[in-house]
Amino acid sequence: MNTLIRSENIVKSFGEGDEKRNVLDGVSLEINQGEFVAVMGPSGSGKSTLLYALSGMDNVDRGKVIFDGADLSSIKENELADLRRTKMGFIFQQPTLLKNLNILDNIILPSMRNGSKNGAQLTEKAKLLMENTGLAGLENRDITQASGGQLQRVGICRALMGNPKIIFGDEPTGALNSTSANEIMTILSQIHQSGVTILLVTHDVKVAAKTGRVLFILDGKIAGEYLPGDYDETRDNLKAREESLTTWLSEMKF
Amino acid sequence: MYSRLLRNDILKSKAITLTTMLFVAAAAMLVALAAILVVNLAGAIDTLMTQAKTPHFMQMHAGELDRARLAAFAEQNEMVADFQAVEFLNMDGAQFLFAAPGSAGRSLADSVQDNGFSVQSEKFDFLLDLDGNVITVLDGEIYIPIAYMQDGTATVGDTLTVAGKSFTIAGVLRDSQMQPLLSSSKRFLVSQNDFAALQQFGSMEYLIEFRLHDLENLGAFEAAYTAAGLESNGPTLTYALFRMFNGLSDGLMIAVILLISALVIAIAFLCIRFTLLAKIEDDYREIGVMKAIGLRVADIKKIYLTKYVAIAALGSLLGYGLSFVFRDVLLANIRLYMGESENASLAPLLGVASVALVFLAISAYVNSVLGQFRKISPAEAVRFGVSQEKSGGARRFRLSMNKLLGVNVFLGVKDVLARKSLYATMLAVLVLAAFIIIVPQNLHNTIASKSFITYMGVGDSDMRIDIQQTDHISEKAAEIATAMEYDPSISRFVVLTTQTFSVKLDDGSEERLKVELGDHSVFPLAYATGRAPTAENEIALSVLNASELGKTVGDSITLLINEREITLTVCGTYSDVTNGGKTAKAVFSDGSADTMWSVITAELTDPSLVDEKISEYAGKFAYAKVSDIDEFIQQTYGGTIKAIGKAAYAAVGVALALTVLITLLFMRMLVAKDRYAIAVMKAFGFTNSDIQAQYIARSGFVLSLGILLGTLLANILGEALAGAVIASFGAASFKFIVNPAFAYLLSPLLMAGVVLAATVFGTLDAGQIKISENIKE
Known part of the structure; x- marks a missing residue:
């Protein structure tokens, strides 16, 4: 399997002087193409910081992040922007949509960055994605006229517009009720099955149990790795995976 | 708390x-x-x-003066509190030679003012010193108008030599009626003895002055004075006019x-x-x-x-x-x-x-x-x-439907449409700035242009020759006209003769009206309403006369010409600052009334010859006063034009500085407010220059609207506003003379330049916004 992301001993600290603290303290890892990986850990352990470092949204103080062959610390700001637009997709805990734009415009916005010539094609693609994620008919709604679950699906559609190699999710179900969270995870699983790599941060065992690999981070270091095995989407299989993951997590003192 | x-x-x-x-x-x-x-x-x-006891009514008069008749009129008229006829000895500017001790002299040869001498009045219309006291002047001393000290012509202690007689400048004087620049005469104060000695070198004019018991009766008094057919060869001025001039x-x-x-x-x-x-x-x-x-x-x-x-x-x-x-x-x-x-x-x-x-x-x-x-x-x-309030316009403006604009421009314009009330402020500042830049420039351009005098009762020409206070005016005018006829350097000229006629008012009473006769199409004026008279039965009135007589274009007016009642139609009104503002113009000819004065205006084939021609005609026709129109404008309004010009440039500077300041503050504030949206866009692949382009699109959009509205407003409201300023010069109506290169090219370019620079500078921070800090949950 090809390596999509490789981090080498990355360090990221916050604060000044006595209050300076390494939030990431020498993290080395690899994410392969086509993987579905969850990062777990207690609050303040560095989960989100790791996600932002691996996606190039934040600089690291030391170490290297290689994304699809490119060293993120040495490429220019604009190349990084291009990478985000063409190879990466992001889903955040809150919907992070622009309030001035309606739902459809929010979805097509990043893809329109290269010019509006193929606008009609992009609109078609967005509508198809909306249909697949249960958003059909909401195209011209303002973002204030949609529910949290719907908005999170809008975020997913936007992330998929550029045919990304990877989707980063920062607690994508964290602000949703269980029904909406399940719907989102189902969509993410489908996306993963279509060949897209997914790396998400979560504190929810039910979410992590649906992934192929779980990394546990503590005090800025990778403290452990858990492989739940193949997920066959049956209720029993899911239950068993959740239980074994919970057991492992308790061993990790989570 | x-x-x-x-x-x-x-x-x-x-x-x-x-x-x-x-x-x-x-x-x-x-x-x-x-x-x-x-x-x-x-x-x-x-x-x-x-303090000066300014006269309530003053008739300037050149020519014979019947003191006894005037005194009798004042005696009999119950409205009159006091009367005097002051002598004003008019003298050519070249006769005045100022010299500071040990330096070369300067003369008033170039002055367009009628400079002359007076003695201190006995009853009223006093000339005052700077402490407000009535000046007592000794033999050999002279007091000069403040303006000549202000412009550096002379200072106290200097010598003034007039027609070979030397005076020591003992001080400056405050003159409540002739002091303002708009008043065309200036009084120098000398002692009775010196005045008598100078008398032979100048021509005498009289200021026939009245103080009334009650200023409210001024209108009635004016009518009574005119009706009595007393001396009136010259402008009439009143207390209100002196007040306004001051x-x-x-x-x-x-x-x-x-x-x-x-x-x-x-x-x-x-x-x-x-x-x-x-x-x-x-x-x-x-x-x-x-x-x-x-x-x-x-x-x-x-x-x-x-x-x-x-x-x-x-x-x-x-x-x-x-x-x-x-x-x-x-x-x-x-x-x-x-x-x-x-x-x-x-x-x-x-x-x-x-x-x-x-x-x-x-x-x-x-x-x-x-x-x-x-x-x-x-x-x-x-x-x-x-806020959930959003305008329909912004909502209909959709990225998915957009085919014209680039995505950054689209986002910029969309933001402006969605947050109208916020951007309205910036728009208002830009409209104001455009207004402040354009209006003073247009005003300056208008009053500095040579044709501006046509709004003030003076035709646009190169040279003007006045023949007054002399006999046989018509013959003398004809003599000059003949000379001009044969002068190849004069391209065109016109002789205009002013005569006084009685006007029959609607209530049956009569009033005297000075009418300038001749061809008024040669050097046309700008008419406030209507046009210049072209037919024998037409007359144009100055705005002041028209309002006093209650006439508008199309009305009839009856003149008594050669004891016959002739009805004329008012064909136009015009502003006039000459002769106290009360004039009329017609084309008919009449030999019955006495000619009060004649004015010959001429245009030269080569305007650069003006100085040469002026001295030629002044030398040849000693009885005439020859002046340069440009010089006249320069000396009367030059200071004001220059001041307004300076103010106009200052206004450009202030407006641009204001634009930079407000745009800069506005952009910094917007970036601070939009940190989240900027972080979101950066997270999805928008570059710093994309973000900056969006801000430039926002300013550009508001700027275009601002310039458009500002220019429109400057031309509509600005013209009205500047009209009020220009009205104070004596012009009732005017149109902006716009310099299109400045108003429609340079000023928008200047504004665009500073707004864009301020936008780029003000949004530099946008590049520093970290996605992780602004988006992280």
Whole structure:
């Protein structure tokens, strides 16, 4: 399997002087193409910081992040922007949509960055994605006229517009009720099955149990790795995976 | 609690708080200055005219004077309190030779003023010294008009030699009627003996002056004087006109200060509105929460009001303080020309009152903007944290439907449409700036253009020859006309002759009317209404005459010509600053009435020959006064034109500085507010230059609208506003003479340049915004 992301001993600290603290303290890892990986850990352990470092949204103080062959610390700001637009997709805990734009415009916005010539094609693609994620008919709604679950699906559609190699999710179900969270995870699983790599941060065992690999981070270091095995989407299989993951997590003192 | 909130808030937005306060201070200072100046000017004019006992009615007259008949008229007329006929010895400017001890002399040869001598009056119309006392002049001494000291022609102690006789300049004099630049004569004061000695070198004119018991009877008195058929070979002037002339130049300054203060107040209001709206947008959720937990709107308002009341109070105090620094400089001219005002003590009080007014207006304005709190729905604010009000226009403007604009331009324009009320502030500043740049330039361009004099009763020509105060005027005019006929360097000329006729009024009474006869199409005037007379039965009236006679275009007017009643139709009205503003123009010819004066205007084939031609004609026709029209404009209005020109350039500078300042503040504030949206866009692959392009699109869009509206407004409202200024020059109607390269090319380019530079500079921070810091959960 090809390596999509490789981090080498990355360090990221916050604060000044006595209050300076390494939030990431020498993290080395690899994410392969086509993987579905969850990062777990207690609050303040560095989960989100790791996600932002691996996606190039934040600089690291030391170490290297290689994304699809490119060293993120040495490429220019604009190349990084291009990478985000063409190879990466992001889903955040809150919907992070622009309030001035309606739902459809929010979805097509990043893809329109290269010019509006193929606008009609992009609109078609967005509508198809909306249909697949249960958003059909909401195209011209303002973002204030949609529910949290719907908005999170809008975020997913936007992330998929550029045919990304990877989707980063920062607690994508964290602000949703269980029904909406399940719907989102189902969509993410489908996306993963279509060949897209997914790396998400979560504190929810039910979410992590649906992934192929779980990394546990503590005090800025990778403290452990858990492989739940193949997920066959049956209720029993899911239950068993959740239980074994919970057991492992308790061993990790989570 | 309020003071803590206030301190935190001010610390967070130091730049905008300081700027707002400075604008309030500037507004308060200007308003206070205007108030102080108005009180002082009005008071000083009154004081001067009271001390000098300015005549209520004055008829200038050249020619024979029947003193006994005039005295009898004054005796019999019950309205008259006092009467005198003052002699004014008119002398050619070249005869005046000023010299400072040990230096070469300067003459008044180039002066377009009628310079002459008077002795101190006995009863009224006194010439005063700078302390306001009636001057007693000794033999060998002379007092000169203040203007000649002001322009550096002479100073006290210098020698003035007139027709070979030397005088020592003993001081300057305040002349309540001839002092203003617009008055075309200037009086020098000498002793009775010296006056007698000079008499043979000049030509005598008379100032027939009356003081009335009651100034309200002036109209009736004027009619009685005219009806009596007394001396009237010259302009007629009244107390009200003297008052206006005296107030003109300083009044203009006050008008300009008031105009600027109105603009500065508007800008202060805009700054406040802008920061307040931005703050409300920021605090939307908090305001909702405060409402939700039961705080009254008045309580919430108080939190915000505190800050602006504090800013307004500090700014007003600062402004009032600053007004003390500048007021002496601005009062210097009034003090010099008119002396101290009697009600000067009122000025600081009025200053305080006007500053208080500024303070109250700002507080009331803030209160009204905060009225928006009532519209905020707590549920909506708490749930969404943003206002749900959106205009239909912005909603229909969709990225998915957009085929024309690049995505960054689209996002910029969309943002402006979606947050109209916020951008309206920037738009208003840009409209104001365009207005401030264009209007003074147009005004300057208009009054500096040679054709401007056509709005003031003078045709656009190169040379003007006046024949008056002499015999056989018609023959002399014909003699000059013949010479011009054969002069190849004169391309065209016209002889206009002024005669006096009786007008029959509707009530049967008669009034005298000076009518200028001749071909008025050669050097046409700009007519306020209608056109120049072309047929024998047509007459055009000056605006002043038309309003006094109650005539408009199309009305009839009956003149008594050669004892026959002739009815003429009023074909036009025009503004006139010559001859006291009361003139008329017609084309008929009549040999019955005496010619009062003749004016020959000429245009040269080569205008650069004007000096040569003037000396040629002046030498050949000693009885005529030959003058250069450009020189006339230069000396009468040159100072004002130059001042307005300077002010116009200053206005460009101020407006551009203002534009930069406000755009910079606005952009920095927007970037601060939009950090989240910027982070989101960066997270999805938008580059720093994309973000900057969006901000440039926003400013560009607002800028285009601003320039368009500003230019339109400048040409419509600006013309009306400038019209008010120009009316004070004596022109009733006018059209802007626009320099299109400046108004439609250079000024938009300048504005675009500074706005774009300020936008780029103001949004540099956008590049520093970190996605992780602004988006991380």
